[in-house]
Amino acid sequence: xxxxxxxxxxxxxxxxxxxxxxxxxxxxxxxxxxxxxxxxxxxxxxxxxxxxxxxxxxxxxxxxxxxxxxxxxxxxxxxxxxxxxxxxxxxxxxxxxxxxxxxxxxxxxxxxxxxxxxxxxxxxxxxxxxxxxxxxxxxxxxxxxxxxxxxxxxxxxxxxxxxxxxxxxxxxxxxxxxxxxxxxxxxxxxxxxxxxxxxxxxxxxxxxxxxxxxxxxxxxxxxxxxxxxxxxxxxxxxxxxxxxxxxxxxxxxxxxxxxxxxxxxxxxxxxxxxxxxxxxxxxxxxxxxxxxxxxxxxxxxxxxxxxxxxxx
Numbered sequence: 001x002x003x004x005x006x007x008x009x010x011x012x013x014x015x016x017x018x019x020x021x022x023x024x025x026x027x028x029x030x031x032x033x034x035x036x037x038x039x040x041x042x043x044x045x046x047x048x049x050x051x052x053x054x055x056x057x058x059x060x061x062x063x064x065x066x067x068x069x070x071x072x073x074x075x076x077x078x079x080x081x082x083x084x085x086x087x088x089x090x091x092x093x094x095x096x097x098x099x100x101x102x103x104x105x106x107x108x109x110x111x112x113x114x115x116x117x118x119x120x121x122x123x124x125x126x127x128x129x130x131x132x133x134x135x136x137x138x139x140x141x142x143x144x145x146x147x148x149x150x151x152x153x154x155x156x157x158x159x160x161x162x163x164x165x166x167x168x169x170x171x172x173x174x175x176x177x178x179x180x181x182x183x184x185x186x187x188x189x190x191x192x193x194x195x196x197x198x199x200x201x202x203x204x205x206x207x208x209x210x211x212x213x214x215x216x217x218x219x220x221x222x223x224x225x226x227x228x229x230x231x232x233x234x235x236x237x238x239x240x241x242x243x244x245x246x247x248x249x250x251x252x253x254x255x256x257x258x259x260x261x262x263x264x265x266x267x268x269x270x271x272x273x274x275x276x277x278x279x280x281x282x283x284x285x286x287x288x289x290x291x292x293x294x295x296x297x298x299x300x301x302x303x304x305x306x307x308x309x310x311x312x
Contacts, residue, residue, distance in 0.1 A: 002136035003192075003203050005164065006041045006129065007058040007087065009078045010067035011095065015041050017122040018129070023150050023162060026053045031193060031205075032126060037133040038193050040164075040205040041065075048074050051256070051303050052263045054081055055293050056220075059260060060147065060164045062203065063132070064090035064115075065125075068098050076106065077302040080242050083110045084307045086291055090115045093125065109243075138201040144168025145225035146176075146206060147260040151218040157188070159215040161208050161224075166260055167287075168227060169201040170208075176224040178213060180231050180283040185224065186211040221262030223285045230310075231283045237292060237308035239274050245305045247296070249276065255305070258293035259286045275311065288312065 008015050008030070015021065015030030019041055022029035026046030032039035042061070046053030054077075058064065064087045068075065082090070088111060092103055100117045107115075118125055150162040170176065174187045188209040190197045200206045208224070223229065239249070249255075253268045255278065262284060270277035286292075294305040 002036070002133045002138070003038045003040060003205065004062050004129065004133045004136060005060050005203060005205070006039060007061035007064040007082065008041045008043045008067070009054075009057065009064060009082070010075065010093075011069045012043060012045065014067045014093075015043050018126050025150065026050055027056050027149070032129060033193055034130045037130055038205070039129045039133050048077070051295055051297060054078060055258045055263050055295070056149065056261060058082055058085045058087060059258060059293065060166065061085070061087055062089070063087065065093060066090070067093045067095065068103065069095045071098065071102060071106070073301045076244075077304060079107060079110060079112075080244055080302045080304045081293075083112070084242060084304055085293060086111075086307070088114055091118055091125075091128075092116070093118045093120055095120045136203065138204065140199065140201055141168035143226040144170045144201070145223055145227050145229065146170055146200075146208065148218060148222045148224065149220055149261050151215045153215040154209070157209050159210045159213050159218070161210060161218065163206060163208070163224070163261075165200050165202050165204045165206060167202055169199055170206075170224070170226070172198045174226060176226055179223045179225060179229060179285045181213075181217065181222070183213060185213045221260065221264075221285070223260065227287075230286050230288070233280045233283045234269070234278065235280070235284060236275060236277050236311040238311055239276050239294065239306060239308045241274075241306040242302070242304065244302050245299070247299060249305075253296070256295045256297055257284070257308070258295070259284060259290050263293075276308065286310070
């Protein structure tokens with residue numbers, strides 16, 4: 001079974017032309033399945049009012065699709081966000097008679113050289129995505145981590161979470177650490193695209209029924225893991241600022257930083273050239289290779305500063 005996770009940006013609601021609508025909140029999921037191959041698409045329904053919706057749509061994506069109906073400042077901000085997130089593969093779907101020659105100057109000096117251009121043909125796009133999903137094969141591992149994006153209570157079952165396996169594998173009947181609550185929870189069952197499974201691996205979209213936790217104790221961005229992850233509310237990072245964000249970062253400034261499905265306010269405690277010391281409102285969960293999404297919500301467009309990496 002192969003799965004790819006796609007950030008679907010630009011024109012809202014385009015996902016219904018390609019797949020079946022799933023969970024909807026400030027982000028909307030669309031699902032596509034053929035045999036054992038699946039595609040999970042996420043649209044930022046709450047964007048542009050909520051930059052967090054854009055972040056949550058791109059944070060776990062393998063692939064980004066820009067549906068270009070309008071060329072405006074918001075398209076520019078989305079391009080900067082995807083570049084900052086390091087999504088190296090993707091496509092532009094051109095609508096309203098837009099051409100590649102209009103897009104190419106906008107993405108010059110940005111990491112989009114591997115992106116393809118498509119006409120507005122949902123059937124061809126659907127086939128392309130399924131073919132790409134079919135080329136992905138799950139690799140089992142002893143341990144793994146799941147990042148939670150939605151959660152609710154089911155009568156007779158208890159807490160159910162929806163999320164994505166970000167590394168390794170998890171299995172039915174695993175006892176996993178719930179971070180940052182530092183609670184052991186038991187996996188009662190695993191579903192992938194409404195089918196029951198005994199195991200899920202990196203990249204899989206999952207629904208998990210859990211024991212030893214209530215749904216009202218959970219938050220988006222919580223992590224279920226059997227791996228050694230880092231939990232910290234103060235971090236030092238090396239900042240990679242995009243060239244379109246011109247403001248100076250100062251001590252005391254409140255930034256919003258993202259990793260996986262966490263999007264957390266953090267105060268700048270110290271600035272030393274490209275090195276920032278940040279104090280977050282709540283513990284951040286990450287590993288040594290995490291790429292942090294850096295933003296300043298009080299800026300004008302673009303609100304995306306760039307990305308950052310932990311200083312070891």
